[in-house]
Amino acid sequence: MSTTPDHDRKVAEMSFASVYPHYLAKIEKKGRTKEELHQVIQWLTGFTNEKLQLLIANKVNFKEFFDQADLHPNASLIKGTICGYRIEDIETPLTKKVRYLDKLVDELAKARKMEKILR
Structure with a gap:
């Protein structure tokens, strides 16, 4: 199933800062921690905690977020x-x-x- 151009545009323009609280709520509801969430994000993107906080504060969209990321080689x-x-x-x-x-x-x-998540 491929995505539509409209769907891709909406994803690109969506603010990472607007989605981050939902990620956090989802994992905390299941007993996981903010630190674990940051570990997963850091593994995928290479962002430090400081860089992640800066991106959230600047309300970057997903396009800007991933333009600045150094995607992990095992992401595929x-x-x-x-x-x-x-x-x-x-x-x-x-x-x-x-x-x-x-x-x-x-x-x-x-x-x-975590060992399974961080392939």
Whole structure:
């Protein structure tokens, strides 16, 4: 299933700062910590905690967020379905990166071991 251009545009323009509290609430509801969330984000993007806080404060959109990221070489090992899309079938690079992050947050919330999440 491929995404539509309209869907890809909406994802690119969405503010990371607006989604971050939802990620945090999702994982905390399942007993995980903010530090674990930051560890997952750092693994995927290479961002330090300071850089992550700066991006949130500046309310960057996902395009700007991932333009500044140094994506982990093992990110392509992230597979599965998230938000109704099979990650490996997503053709738009930015949308795929956002879904990588969504999938990692989902796995964290599902109490997967950190060693498994951080492939």
